[in-house]
Amino acid sequence: MVEIQCPECGEKGCDKCDDRGFIPLTSCPNRMVSSELRQVIRLADFYEKGLPPVAGGALDQSNRFIEACEFLWGEQAHLKRVTGKA
Numbered sequence: 001m002v003e004i005q006c007p008e009c010g011e012k013g014c015d016k017c018d019d020r021g022f023i024p025l026t027s028c029p030n031r032m033v034s035s036e037l038r039q040v041i042r043l044a045d046f047y048e049k050g051l052p053p054v055a056g057g058a059l060d061q062s063n064r065f066i067e068a069c070e071f072l073w074g075e076q077a078h079l080k081r082v083t084g085k086a
């Protein structure tokens with residue numbers, strides 16, 4: 001079973017997580033996230049990789065380019081996990 005950090009208490013323990021700090025992941029978390037929040041997560045990921053959400057940044061890129069980047073970065077992360085190499 002996969003568990004994630006409790007979003008209410010950040011691993012401190014609370015009523016929502018029975019004082020465990022973690023909650024079981026029973027379905028895809030994207031089902032509980034709004035499209036607006038998914039966009040913020042997406043932009044935060046691009047910001048982490050050096051493309052800030054400013055003019056000329058992530059918001060000015062075509063959706064196809066953004067999708068291509070996400071696909072390629074996902075493949076790179078998968079290869080890194082499988083081979084242990086960057």
Ligand SMILES: [Zn+2]
Nearest residue numbers: 006009014017
């Ligand atoms: Zn909690």
